[in-house]
Structures are given as structure tokens and as C-alpha cells.
Amino acid sequence: MTNTIFFDNLIILSNRIMLAAKNLPSEFTTWNLKHKAPCGADWWVKFVNSQIRGHNFAWRNRYNLPSWLIRQIGPFGFQLNSLTRTFEYPWCFLATPLEPGMRVLEIGAGASGFQFVLADYGLDVTSVDPLINPSEQVDWIFSAKEFNHLNHSFGGKVKFIQNFLQNANLDSNHYDRIFSISAIEHIPPDDAIPLVQEIERLLKPGGCFITTIDLFLDCYPFENQVYNQYGANISIPSLIEQSGLKIKIGNPAELYGYTEFDAEKIRSRRDEFLVINNVMTQCIILEKLA
Incomplete structure (x- = not known):
């Protein structure tokens, strides 16, 4: 393994994209194939979707399968994932330079394989998630016991904290990278502000917060309703202002809340973007200045 995992041309490529593109870059497709993302090995997907x-x-x-079988399925085969993750996972992974030994944190990962891939590349990974059952309609609860079995199966390298980030008592100025993949928009607005302020506290100066945020096409400003069953469109600039972080990568014309953002223009360009179940994906990188 080289000292730097990623090459500059891949980083430049990934940073040109603010709304996930319909056509995946070839590097993203290669990444997904290598890590069996976003839903696990093909045979497993066919198996669980059969009748x-x-x-x-x-x-x-x-979660109770033997470790050898868990590894065959792959780290992304244990959580239901939107197909927007075909873009989100490789984008987050390729968006900034990463080096072995960097301290990284993932928020709200659940059973996602992203945290295990980060650890496999030699990064010092902490995962923070309260692991609360997401809905009364589902018949399972993903607990710390299940997480620990998955973690052991993929090398046991991820440090897991079962809590909300604001209550995790982590050290200030400690992390090189913090990741949040389509999580913030599902958090009540009153909780999102202290969350991003905590992210700022935890990042080292020069560290980056890499996040994807859903853009719901069935909510305002595209439709009259403010909320759907998953959440609401949140103002990106307001969130950034509250965080104390500075935007490093982000195109205001493709990020909701900026004056440059025009919902009708975005709607007219719909065929350019990855749209799954009326959802687009906004991609941003925020930096903590020294």
C-alpha cells in the first residue's frame, strides 16, 4: 500500500460533482465492484430479493451468519441501501486525500459497509450511531451485538460508540475526516445545528467534513409540501453558517438554500442527474480552518 491511497486525478474528478450525476465515472464503478457496493455480492442480492x-x-x-459467509457477501450486504449509494459511497471515499493512520469518524453508519472499507485501508475509524430502530413498520432492531459480529467478521478494526454524537464525549480537534452519508436531512432541524457544531469541535484544523445530503423532489421548493416520510430539504448555507466550518467543495447553483439555486433549472436538467425514488444527492466538503 502506498502512503497516499488516492491519486490527484481521481480527487479532482470527484470534486467536480455537486449533484450526483446519472452516469457514474468509471472509477466509481470500479470502486463499487471491488467492494461489492452498494448492496453486497450479486448472488446475495438475487437471493434475498427472490420469492x-x-x-x-x-x-x-x-447478522448471525458465520463470519466466512459474511465476508463472501461483502461489507455492504447487511443494510437496505438506496441505489443513490452507487454514487455516494465512492464519491465520499475518493473526494479527499486519505492516508493510513488518519483518524476518521462516520456518523450514523448503522450496518453500512463504508466504515469497514475505511478501516481496511488502514484508517483509524470510529463509528457513532445510537442504533435506534428506524420505524415501527420494521421487524428488526440492529443492536451493538450485531454490529460487533459484523465488525469482527471484517477485521474488528472499527471502534463503535452506541450513542448520539453530541453525547459521545469525543476529543476536540482530533479527527482528520468526518463522514455523514445521507443522514443529516433525516434529523429534526433543532438537532441538526448542535450536530454540525459538534462536528466542527471534533475536526482538526485543516480537517474535512465530507457529506451527502438528499434533495427531495417531492418537497419544497419543487412541490408545495414541506415534509415527506423521510424528512425535508434543508438549507445548506444555513447549516454551514451554524457549523462554523467553511465550504471547500460545493457549487451554490446545485445546493439548496443558496440564491443561485433555481429549482426549475434543476428540474429541467433532471435527466443529467442520478434520481432514485424522487431523490437527488447533494455532495459537499466543509473544512475547519486553522
Whole structure:
């Protein structure tokens, strides 16, 4: 493994994109194939999506599978993921230079494989998630026990804290990178502000917050309703202002809340962007200045 994991041309390529593009860069496709993202090995996806009796039982008990089988499925095969993740995972991974030994934090990862891939590349990974059952409609609860089994299966390198970030008592100025993949928009507005302020406290000077944020096409400013079942469109510039961080990568014309953002122009360009279930993906990098 070289000292620097990523090459400058990949970083430049990933940073040109603020709204996820419909056509994936070839580097993103290669990354997904290598890590079996975003849903695990192809045979596993076909297996759990089949209507054959007993397959649903296997999915519901996936956290208890033997470690050798878990590794065959791949780190992304244990959480239901939107297909927007075909873009989000490689973008977050390729967006900034990463080096072995860097301290990185992922917020709200759940059973996502991103944290395990980061650890496999030699990064010092901490994962923070309260692991609260997401809905009364689902019949499973992902607990610390299940997380620990997955973590052990993929090398046992991720340090897991079962809590909200604001209550995790982590050290200030400690992390080189903090990742949040399509999580902030699901948090109540009153909780999002202290969250991003805590992110600022935790980052080292010069450290980066790399995040993707859903843009809901069935909510304001595209439609009259403010909320859908997943959340609401949040003002990116307001969030940044509250955080104390500075935008490093981000195109105001493609980020909701900026005066340059025109909903009708975005709607007219819909065919250019990755749209899954009426959702686009906004990509930004924020930096903590010295």
C-alpha cells in the first residue's frame, strides 16, 4: 500500500460533482465492484430479493451468519441501501486525500459497509450511531451485538460508540475526516445545528467534513409540501453558517438554500442527474480552518 491511497486525478474528478450525476465515472464503478457496493455480492442480492420460501428468513437473520459467509457477501450486504449509494459511497471515499493512520469518524453508519472499507485501508475509524430502530413498520432492531459480529467478521478494526454524537464525549480537534452519508436531512432541524457544531469541535484544523445530503423532489421548493416520510430539504448555507466550518467543495447553483439555486433549472436538467425514488444527492466538503 502506498502512503497516499488516492491519486490527484481521481480527487479532482470527484470534486467536480455537486449533484450526483446519472452516469457514474468509471472509477466509481470500479470502486463499487471491488467492494461489492452498494448492496453486497450479486448472488446475495438475487437471493434475498427472490420469492423463494426461506430466503426472507436468511435476510432477517443475516447478522448471525458465520463470519466466512459474511465476508463472501461483502461489507455492504447487511443494510437496505438506496441505489443513490452507487454514487455516494465512492464519491465520499475518493473526494479527499486519505492516508493510513488518519483518524476518521462516520456518523450514523448503522450496518453500512463504508466504515469497514475505511478501516481496511488502514484508517483509524470510529463509528457513532445510537442504533435506534428506524420505524415501527420494521421487524428488526440492529443492536451493538450485531454490529460487533459484523465488525469482527471484517477485521474488528472499527471502534463503535452506541450513542448520539453530541453525547459521545469525543476529543476536540482530533479527527482528520468526518463522514455523514445521507443522514443529516433525516434529523429534526433543532438537532441538526448542535450536530454540525459538534462536528466542527471534533475536526482538526485543516480537517474535512465530507457529506451527502438528499434533495427531495417531492418537497419544497419543487412541490408545495414541506415534509415527506423521510424528512425535508434543508438549507445548506444555513447549516454551514451554524457549523462554523467553511465550504471547500460545493457549487451554490446545485445546493439548496443558496440564491443561485433555481429549482426549475434543476428540474429541467433532471435527466443529467442520478434520481432514485424522487431523490437527488447533494455532495459537499466543509473544512475547519486553522
